[in-house]
Amino acid sequence: MQQLTVFGEKEEVVKTERLTPNNCKEYIRKSSEKLPKDAPIVVSCGLGTNSIAILVYLYATGVKPDAIVFSDTGGEKPETYAYIEILQQWLKSINFPPLT
Secondary structure, three states: OOOOOOOOOHHHHHHOOOOOHHHHHHHHHHHHOOOOOOOOOEEEOOOOHHHHHHHHHHHHOOOOOOEEEOOOOOOOOHHHHHHHHHHHHHHHHOOOOOEO
């Protein structure tokens, strides 16, 4: 199984300049060339600002993930649990898979 993260492998992070809105798209494009064309896109969503920004970015660039997962630790803030329904509605409205 191959995996691609936005931030790359540990060694790559040291060698790669800091990701910014200007260079993030190019980094993702180059990194994704390492994966098979039919590799599923699975987003790990922690419901924080970075996770939501990734989903917005994917939507804005026309990339639809195959799955969006959230790992419930059971100790999330009440606001996090309340936000799940808001996110589910938005994902449905843009034809993205539901949060699992």
